[in-house]
């Protein structure tokens with residue numbers, strides 16, 4: 130197995146989980162990342178470990194994946210989550226009427242729920258709007274968006290993976306119609322060179338389409354940016370969602386001493402062009418204030434945007450209607466051997482995406498090695514830096 134070298138493009142949640150998956154299967158692995166690790170979408174999301182409840186009604190496949198991974202990650206990455214649960218709050222007639230559909234959909238995909246009276250919900254979360262009609266408790270949690278992928282990378286490095294930050298893929302090397310490596314620009318040393326590989330996996334998130342273009346293949350990724358807002362104080366101890374289909378500004382969560390609010394969704398062709406429209410920030414603040422009135426008293430600490438790497442859907446889709454599930458693509462189907470892409474999903478489902486991509490890689494190489502990531506505990510995130518220090522000594 131160690132004779133087979135797999136090169137992974139992108140050190141976001143997906144590339145990090147994949148490096149871990151492939152090293153456990155015994156492959157030799159190199160990860161190249163154009164910036165610092167997690168500098169793409171992964172380092173900028175809310176940090177919500179989804180229970181899947183948000184998607185249960187509109188996107189049951191993604192919901193099923195989320196609840197499965199929520200359970201696995203709590204097991205293999207103990208200590209990485211604030212296991213505080215989430216509340217979906219009903220504020221008006223429409224929300225209240227949605228409760229029945231929501232509960233049935235959660236039950237259908239195996240997400241445990243608990244209906245709380247206003248009094249019970251306020252006892253748990255005194256900052257909630259006292260006019261709430263009811264709340265539904267689900268196993269959401271909060272994670273550190275950067276440290277969880279670092280744990281995947283730390284474990285992969287300990288198992289032999291090479292991680293090269295500030296190495297941007299600028300072209301592909303071919304033998305006939307087979308990819309045999311990539312051309313990288315090393316931004317640290319200002320040099321360009323070729324890295325040979327038996328197989329390349331494009332895990333470049335919202336940039337996966339651009340990376341695919343360099344190899345002459347089509348990757349159906351649809352960048353879908355969204356805005357996030359941080360407040361300088363922790364207002365709740367639980368994740369708060371509005372009890373309605375996914376919409377703008379309906380998530381509020383505590384991140385250590387801060388509060389993060391999100392989000393909006395639109396479609397874009399350029400994941401590097403991420404404006405933060407004023408009206409999005411305003412809409413997010415209004416929607417969050419309806420759930421937690423104290424939001425309206427707080428100054429904005431910062432606001433930023435990130436682009437989801439969604440799987441492109443039908444023509445009339447928008448950033449809300451495209452599924453949060455994922456796709457692995459073998460580009461041999463369009464005549465290019467030795468190249469696989471993995472797109473879509475959530476940070477919550479990165480391990481599952483890596484399992485599917487790892488299965489495809491193993492199958493393509495005609496090998497047999499089962500995925501072991503479901504049971505393998507991850508090293509702490511600090512081990513990522515420890516192994517970096519060790520390798521410099």
Ligand SMILES: Cc1cc2nc3c(=O)[nH]c(=O)nc-3n(C[C@H](O)[C@H](O)[C@H](O)COP(=O)(O)OP(=O)(O)OC[C@H]3O[C@@H](n4cnc5c(N)ncnc54)[C@H](O)[C@@H]3O)c2cc1C
Nearest residue numbers: 139141142143163169170171174175177298334355476477
């Ligand atoms: C506003 C918003 C909020 C979200 N909130 C949540 C949440 O709370 N919970 C959750 O589970 N999910 C959330 N998501 C989804 C989640 O953030 C993404 O699905 C996930 O981070 C994508 O990870 P990735 O590794 O596929 O992509 P990325 O993290 O973008 O990684 C791809 C990497 O490839 C690198 N790259 C690109 N081109 C090249 C190249 N040529 N050479 C080398 N490297 C290259 C990039 O620099 C980048 O680091 C949110 C997304 C958005 C937009």
